[in-house]
Amino acid sequence: MREAFEISEVDFNERIADIRSVRFTVFVDEQKVPAEIEMDEWDDRSRHVLAVAGGMAIGTGRLLPDGHIGRVAVLREWRGKKVGVALMETLIEMGKLGGMPELVLSAQTQAVGFYENLGFVAHGETYEEAGIEHIEMRLKVVF
Numbered sequence: 001m002r003e004a005f006e007i008s009e010v011d012f013n014e015r016i017a018d019i020r021s022v023r024f025t026v027f028v029d030e031q032k033v034p035a036e037i038e039m040d041e042w043d044d045r046s047r048h049v050l051a052v053a054g055g056m057a058i059g060t061g062r063l064l065p066d067g068h069i070g071r072v073a074v075l076r077e078w079r080g081k082k083v084g085v086a087l088m089e090t091l092i093e094m095g096k097l098g099g100m101p102e103l104v105l106s107a108q109t110q111a112v113g114f115y116e117n118l119g120f121v122a123h124g125e126t127y128e129e130a131g132i133e134h135i136e137m138r139l140k141v142v143f
Contacts, residue, residue, distance in 0.1 A: 005053040005078070007086045009094065012048045018057035019048060026073035033130040042070075049090050051083050059083045063091050067100040088118050096141050103141060109133040 012019065020039065027033040042064055051059035051074070061072035069091050074083045095103045107115050109126055112135065116122075120137040127134055 003081055005051050007049055007051050007090045010048050010050045012043055015050055019060045022057050022060045022073050023071055049087055051087055059087050061087045061091050063094050067103050069103055069105040101141055103139045105137050106134045107137045109135055
């Protein structure tokens with residue numbers, strides 16, 4: 001039985017504190033991504049999802065208008081409990097309902113298997129982003 005959490009689409013400006021808290025904990029504190037690049041100009045233009053358990057934000061992700069999925073993050077104590085899968089399934093469904101024929105993401109190389117299990121396929125060579133090795137991954141959306 002999985003621990004109880006809920007995933008929902010949220011208004012970025014209404015939930016910015018929760019989104020920022022999760023992203024800064026995961027990306028800035030744990031992975032040492034520079035704080036000044038974590039929040040960007042795409043946040044206001046993207047659709048955001050938030051995972052909440054017991055009233056606390058535990059995960060987040062976003063879907064850009066061009067079909068890119070990004071900033072998927074789950075707090076350490078919630079990893080391995082299907083939160084990331086639920087976030088991604090929600091983002092994929094949002095893209096599908098939005099008529100996006102393909103979804104694209106920039107995966108940290110250590111997470112490639114996670115995204116492959118969701119149907120994404122790696123494309124191209126690895127590259128460094130914020131000091132971390134990444135690779136582009138794509139998913140053809142089936143309508």
